Amino acid sequence: MQALALWQQQQGFSVKDADGILGPHTWSKMKPLLGKTTQQQSSTPSSVPMHACGAIAMPSIFTTIQFSVSKEIAKGASESSYNFTRRMIREIDENPDIWYQNFVKTTFLGVSFNDPIYIELANLLKNIETKFINTYDPVKRNICTVRQRLGITTDSFSGGRSEPTAAIKSMHLFGLALDVNMMGNPFIQNKAIRHEKYTQPNGVDTINDLLANADRLFGVATIRFQYHLSYDSYFSINSALTRYFKIMNDDAMLQQALNTTASSEWKSRNLAVAKAKIQKDLDTLATALVRWTKRDQLRNNGFLNLSKEFVDGMVAGGLDWGGAGYGDMMHFDMRITGVGKKIHDAISKS
Numbered sequence: 001m002q003a004l005a006l007w008q009q010q011q012g013f014s015v016k017d018a019d020g021i022l023g024p025h026t027w028s029k030m031k032p033l034l035g036k037t038t039q040q041q042s043s044t045p046s047s048v049p050m051h052a053c054g055a056i057a058m059p060s061i062f063t064t065i066q067f068s069v070s071k072e073i074a075k076g077a078s079e080s081s082y083n084f085t086r087r088m089i090r091e092i093d094e095n096p097d098i099w100y101q102n103f104v105k106t107t108f109l110g111v112s113f114n115d116p117i118y119i120e121l122a123n124l125l126k127n128i129e130t131k132f133i134n135t136y137d138p139v140k141r142n143i144c145t146v147r148q149r150l151g152i153t154t155d156s157f158s159g160g161r162s163e164p165t166a167a168i169k170s171m172h173l174f175g176l177a178l179d180v181n182m183m184g185n186p187f188i189q190n191k192a193i194r195h196e197k198y199t200q201p202n203g204v205d206t207i208n209d210l211l212a213n214a215d216r217l218f219g220v221a222t223i224r225f226q227y228h229l230s231y232d233s234y235f236s237i238n239s240a241l242t243r244y245f246k247i248m249n250d251d252a253m254l255q256q257a258l259n260t261t262a263s264s265e266w267k268s269r270n271l272a273v274a275k276a277k278i279q280k281d282l283d284t285l286a287t288a289l290v291r292w293t294k295r296d297q298l299r300n301n302g303f304l305n306l307s308k309e310f311v312d313g314m315v316a317g318g319l320d321w322g323g324a325g326y327g328d329m330m331h332f333d334m335r336i337t338g339v340g341k342k343i344h345d346a347i348s349k350s
């Protein structure tokens with residue numbers, strides 16, 4: 001009954017109409033959707049479309065499951081993730097066995113996690129989700145609309161992790177972190193990274209080199225990228241970068257910029273040479289941010305597609321944004337709150 005009332009509200013019924021009763025009005029809206037659902041279920045029985053508007057809200061009570069971290073020693077680490085996490089959890093007087101029995105497979109804003117998260121993070125996200133949803137008039141409340149307004153563009157979030165990726169001592173290993181819109185919000189590292197076959201350029205330096213080129217072309221002075229800036233600063237840096245990339249597709253605008261620029265370096269270039277220069281810059285950035293196959297997305301959206309409302313809401317709810325701290329634009333974790341702070345303090349001392 002309650003589920004039906006909720007569904008009715010999601011479909012835009014007024015509170016008066018969302019009475020949990022399957023009347024003719026509800027049925028007329030539900031019938032075509034039921035047909036569609038049956039079809040989807042028969043072709044892919046286990047896959048619920050992530051962006052379905054019905055996939056609302058995290059449950060009020062979570063069902064816990066077991067999670068395990070790797071017993072292998074990762075490259076660059078001195079002990080296995082298994083031993084490391086157990087050591088840290090004992091350090092804060094918690095029981096590692098109980099810790100890893102208290103993971104949950106859940107959603108956030110109707111989007112699934114690809115791996116479970118620790119229950120404390122799930123509870124915190126539940127509060128944040130409720131606040132995001134409650135900013136809506138109950139009549140118009142619908143998880144799709146909320147998600148769209150917040151700018152969530154992904155099919156899944158990254159949650160718990162059994163092995164470290166970039167950071168050896170990652171909060172993901174404890175189930176205390178999540179990555180949002182992974183493709184649109186890369187990690188911007190402040191050093192070059194030597195891989196087996198190539199060297200990944202320093203991300204921060206690359207962005208700043210490109211900004212310098214863009215600023216000379218347009219005759220403006222954009223703030224330079226560095227860690228610990230505000231969301232607004234990153235947003236304006238990102239806007240300057242994407243403006244530079246997008247002008248490749250607008251001959252008239254680019255020609256006008258070349259005609260009016262004060263930079264002798266740009267003035268000497270014709271349209272084709274100028275375009276080649278911007279393309280090369282885009283390619284370098286794609287190499288630095290590991291987005292070679294996503295250069296179109298990088299050109300259009302740059303390194304940040306999270307909305308200010310979303311980031312502010314996450315931070316107000318007790319999460320630390322890696323974008324402001326250390327260039328991990330997609331990353332949020334519990335290092336400033338509750339048990340997450342305890343774990344993070346233990347990691348810092350280790």
Ligand SMILES: [Zn+2]
Pocket residue numbers: 172177178179328330331332
């Ligand atoms: Zn992360």
